[in-house]
Amino acid sequence: MRIINTDKQKDNLAKVFWDMGKVIFTVLVISPLARPSAISIETIVSGLIVGVFSWILGYFVDGMEVQ
Numbered sequence: 001m002r003i004i005n006t007d008k009q010k011d012n013l014a015k016v017f018w019d020m021g022k023v024i025f026t027v028l029v030i031s032p033l034a035r036p037s038a039i040s041i042e043t044i045v046s047g048l049i050v051g052v053f054s055w056i057l058g059y060f061v062d063g064m065e066v067q
Helices: 007-034 041-063
Strands: none
Touching: 007 041
């Protein structure tokens, strides 16, 4: 059973991963900068890691060929 059947589905899935990466990065890295008391190095590092991981997933899904 294939999950991705068409190019449109592949493109939409890649967009989801790109957008998830942007949202995660914004929530965990950028928003604490608005409240200096909420800045935590662990939160910023985890936001960077999860955000970059989502962007990498989006990049690889975008490069896949649909059989």
